[in-house]
Amino acid sequence: MGVPELLTSLRELYPPQRLLTTPAQVTPFESDALTAFRARPEAVVLAETQQEVIDTVSLCHREEVPFVARGSGTSLSGGSLPVEGGIVIALNRLNKVIRLDPEQRIAVVEPGVINNHVTRAAAPHGLYYAPDPSSQSVCTIGGNLAFNSGGAHCLKHGMTSNHVLGIRAVLPDGEVVELGGESTEPVGPDWTGMFCGSEGLFGIALEITLRLVPVAETTCTVLAAYDSLQAAGEAVGQIVASGLLPVAMEIMDALAIEAAEASVKPNYPKGVPVLLIVELEGERKVVDTDAARLREVIDASGATEVNVTEQAEERALIWKGRKSAFSAVGWLAPDYIVQDGVVPRSRLGEALGEIDRMSTEAGIRVANVFHAGDGNLHPLILFDGREQDALHDAEELAAEILRLCVRLGGSITGEHGVGIEKRSYLPLMFAEDDMALMRRVRSAVDPGELANRGKMLEPTHAPEPDTGAEDEGPGTSPSAVPSAGAPT
Amino acid sequence: MSVAAGSVEALQAAVRQGPRVLPHGAGTKPALCTPPDDAVALDVSGLSGILEYDPAELTCTALAGTPVAEVSAALAEHGQYLPFDPPLSEAGATLGGVVAAGASGPNAFRHGGVRDFIIGVRFIDGTGRLVSGGGKVVKNAAGFDLAKLMIGSLGRLGVLVQLSFKVFPRPEATTTLRVDLGSTEAALETMAALGLGPIDLDALDFEPPGRLLLRLGGAKETLTARADRLGSLLGAPAERLDDEADVQEWRQAAELSWASTGGTLVKVGLTARRIPGLEAALAQSGARTRYSLGGNLGWLAWPGDRDIAELDGALRSLELAGVALTGSPGRVLLGRIGGGAFATRVRAALDPHARFLEV
Numbered sequence: 001m002g003v004p005e006l007l008t009s010l011r012e013l014y015p016p017q018r019l020l021t022t023p024a025q026v027t028p029f030e031s032d033a034l035t036a037f038r039a040r041p042e043a044v045v046l047a048e049t050q051q052e053v054i055d056t057v058s059l060c061h062r063e064e065v066p067f068v069a070r071g072s073g074t075s076l077s078g079g080s081l082p083v084e085g086g087i088v089i090a091l092n093r094l095n096k097v098i099r100l101d102p103e104q105r106i107a108v109v110e111p112g113v114i115n116n117h118v119t120r121a122a123a124p125h126g127l128y129y130a131p132d133p134s135s136q137s138v139c140t141i142g143g144n145l146a147f148n149s150g151g152a153h154c155l156k157h158g159m160t161s162n163h164v165l166g167i168r169a170v171l172p173d174g175e176v177v178e179l180g181g182e183s184t185e186p187v188g189p190d191w192t193g194m195f196c197g198s199e200g201l202f203g204i205a206l207e208i209t210l211r212l213v214p215v216a217e218t219t220c221t222v223l224a225a226y227d228s229l230q231a232a233g234e235a236v237g238q239i240v241a242s243g244l245l246p247v248a249m250e251i252m253d254a255l256a257i258e259a260a261e262a263s264v265k266p267n268y269p270k271g272v273p274v275l276l277i278v279e280l281e282g283e284r285k286v287v288d289t290d291a292a293r294l295r296e297v298i299d300a301s302g303a304t305e306v307n308v309t310e311q312a313e314e315r316a317l318i319w320k321g322r323k324s325a326f327s328a329v330g331w332l333a334p335d336y337i338v339q340d341g342v343v344p345r346s347r348l349g350e351a352l353g354e355i356d357r358m359s360t361e362a363g364i365r366v367a368n369v370f371h372a373g374d375g376n377l378h379p380l381i382l383f384d385g386r387e388q389d390a391l392h393d394a395e396e397l398a399a400e401i402l403r404l405c406v407r408l409g410g411s412i413t414g415e416h417g418v419g420i421e422k423r424s425y426l427p428l429m430f431a432e433d434d435m436a437l438m439r440r441v442r443s444a445v446d447p448g449e450l451a452n453r454g455k456m457l458e459p460t461h462a463p464e465p466d467t468g469a470e471d472e473g474p475g476t477s478p479s480a481v482p483s484a485g486a487p488t
Numbered sequence: 489m490s491v492a493a494g495s496v497e498a499l500q501a502a503v504r505q506g507p508r509v510l511p512h513g514a515g516t517k518p519a520l521c522t523p524p525d526d527a528v529a530l531d532v533s534g535l536s537g538i539l540e541y542d543p544a545e546l547t548c549t550a551l552a553g554t555p556v557a558e559v560s561a562a563l564a565e566h567g568q569y570l571p572f573d574p575p576l577s578e579a580g581a582t583l584g585g586v587v588a589a590g591a592s593g594p595n596a597f598r599h600g601g602v603r604d605f606i607i608g609v610r611f612i613d614g615t616g617r618l619v620s621g622g623g624k625v626v627k628n629a630a631g632f633d634l635a636k637l638m639i640g641s642l643g644r645l646g647v648l649v650q651l652s653f654k655v656f657p658r659p660e661a662t663t664t665l666r667v668d669l670g671s672t673e674a675a676l677e678t679m680a681a682l683g684l685g686p687i688d689l690d691a692l693d694f695e696p697p698g699r700l701l702l703r704l705g706g707a708k709e710t711l712t713a714r715a716d717r718l719g720s721l722l723g724a725p726a727e728r729l730d731d732e733a734d735v736q737e738w739r740q741a742a743e744l745s746w747a748s749t750g751g752t753l754v755k756v757g758l759t760a761r762r763i764p765g766l767e768a769a770l771a772q773s774g775a776r777t778r779y780s781l782g783g784n785l786g787w788l789a790w791p792g793d794r795d796i797a798e799l800d801g802a803l804r805s806l807e808l809a810g811v812a813l814t815g816s817p818g819r820v821l822l823g824r825i826g827g828g829a830f831a832t833r834v835r836a837a838l839d840p841h842a843r844f845l846e847v
Contacts, residue, residue, distance in 0.1 A: 188640050189637055189645055418630055
């Protein structure tokens with residue numbers, strides 16, 4: 001029982017080019033977009049069929065070897081960080097859109113399908129897949145499902161779990177289950193909803209039924225400049241109070257705007273301290289009426305400059321700037337940490353003021369770009385990992401921001417998931433009985449804690465792998481500093 | 489036997505003591521809340537009241553026994569609503585009952601069902617512990633989504649104590665078009681076409697054999713132009729219902745008054761593509777049907793004098809799932825039952841001593 005026996009069996013299952021075991025082969029899989037952590041897997045299998053995934057999981061169960069499923073490795077919470085002594089099941093080759101049914105507005109896909117590719121397949125029918133994490137051009141549906149990914153348009157459209165109707169999944173012992181179906185109104189407990197966002201702890205989704213939505217007849221994007229974050233935050237409150245329901249409301253501060261301009265040149269208004277992006281979509285008649293109302297609210301809110309566009313190219317450029325903001329801060333500092341805590345919308349101003357104070361006090365620059373409509377912050381904590389203690393100080397500041405979010409009645413994560421990064425902060429949000437229940441559920445589904453061990457919940461079954469702090473060997477530790485990783 | 493518990497502690501004690509318990513709110517869905525002989529009804533209607541509602545947050549937290557109508561009235565004062573249009577709210581349905589039944593009303597077509605709006609839950613698990621899942625903010629990816637799990641849990645995975653929801657601005661005005669397209673085929677074809685846009689409908693219901701009911705919501709000044717445009721896409725002259733007629737039409741739909749025939753009201757989850765098969769299977773049964781949410785939700789009034797096992801078999805052979813809301817208690821889940829080993833294991837964790845009824 002163990003890794004050698006598992007490898008022997010895997011050699012029968014996979015041709016050599018799809019079973020990676022040498023250091024040169026497995027090194028690229030040591031980290032995901034949370035590059036502060038890395039761990040070396042014993043092997044990586046490149047699965048091509050659902051049956052191969054099922055067989056691999058069954059073998060891992062038989063040999064009691066932990067496994068981690070991985071798509072494109074864009075997790076910002078370390079969701080696909082390998083487990084020391086375990087294997088990685090790479091799912092990118094399970095990339096078929098199995099079925100697209102425009103009349104029922106559903107797509108059935110494999111987990112390795114890239115988020116954008118669902119929309120690409122649906123586009124000829126006037127449909128698209130709504131959840132739009134910033135990494136949507138590379139991240140996979142399997143990863144989106146496991147971490148209940150969000151995006152800029154959650155305000156109206158919701159998160160990934162609101163768009164997953166059915167899942168065929170392999171549980172951590174190899175048993176295959178069917179959850180949900182094709183209807184938006186399932187019957188019986190919402191097992192599908194429970195599986196979404198479980199961070200890989202319940203097994204691997206093999207086949208996913210997604211809800212598609214019609215492309216709006218028209219979309220109107222408004223860029224409004226403000227003198228302060230507080231003024232922009234108040235404008236968001238006034239828009240909500242006006243009864244409008246935008247699809248997205250985003251705020252970028254001067255540092256984030258500067259970064260975006262330096263990288264993708266989105267042509268934002270020049271020299272403004274804060275930018276608010278508001279988007280409306282729907283029938284032309286409705287958008288025309290709502291846009292006029294929105295304009296009134298924004299004009300009365302102290303905006304210093306307002307640009308409005310319904311041009312697809314201009315709109316694409318605005319969003320390119322916004323969605324590249326994470327990686328763009330690489331222009332400003334060699335390294336950064338990004339958090340995605342949530343606060344109640346009406347406490348945004350307070351939260352931003354506090355973050356500004358903490359940042360000044362710590363002498364660490366923080367760029368802010370966030371989903372204002374959802375109260376979902378994205379403080380980008382900038383540092384230079386070559387400086388002594390810089391990573392540690394940045395992590396301290398990040399932790400303080402998370403505590404602030406919980407104190408204000410919010411969440412430690414809006415869309416990146418807990419992963420390994422925020423695991424120790426989960427108990428800030430939940431009482432011991434809540435945590436105990438989550439652990440009970442986890443161990444009922446996966447008594448051996450084989451599936452994505454150590455993510456979201458502290459491992460109880462097996463000791464934590466070496467931290468690598470004492471030696472130079474690979475380990476699950478912040479042994480490398482974060483760099484401007486893939487955006488989310 | 490029934491135990492009325494006005495406090496959370498009393499409910500916890502009842503769960504710990506046993507025998508098996510089945511939560512009971514206002515009793516609008518008797519098939520789901522009438523316990524068998526060896527179980528006790530836990531009356532949670534005493535746990536009532538809105539705990540937090542800040543219109544600027546677009547969120548609302550209330551105790552599970554709060555009548556939906558009370559919440560809707562509080563939201564309406566600020567021009568907001570529960571977009572999943574909870575059914576049977578005039579009959580007295582409670583928030584907890586709506587969540588446990590997993591039922592959305594016809595106007596959920598626009599923005600999604602109850603599963604799309606729940607954001608947090610507090611409930612008593614089978615060990616008697618008071619536990620929480622989710623939170624009170626609109627976006628949250630921390631921990632297992634126990635709030636979603638409670639949708640459709642039928643009082644069999646926990647006793648709901650407190651619920652948090654997202655809410656949305658309510659449409660300023662509404663209007664309805666009613667059109668008879670003559671056949672199921674024509675109605676379904678039109679329904680599929682409308683589902684692809686461009687008009688955003690608040691509700692899209694189908695009454696066999698050929699009638700569609702379509703509702704538009706939004707700024708008052710846009711409605712006539714939008715209704716005219718919608719009418720031009722229907723292929724048959726439509727009747728327009730405004731003001732009281734519009735409100736009345738959808739009130740009756742949400743109250744399912746057409747189905748109060750003394751039989752069993754059954755919710756069926758499906759897609760429009762499955763409607764002809766279901767209609768054919770039910771043709772001889774005398775069951776009445778109506779479909780909501782563009783065909784994703786079927787409501788079926790099963791005649792009181794026919795064995796429900798017959799319907800169970802029909803749904804099973806169609807690989808569809810249904811849940812009985814009214815009628816005699818007993819078997820409530822009908823047809824195909826999903827979840828498999830995942831369901832068994834999660835249930836075992838939530839209810840290790842089998843204090844709740846089986847799903």
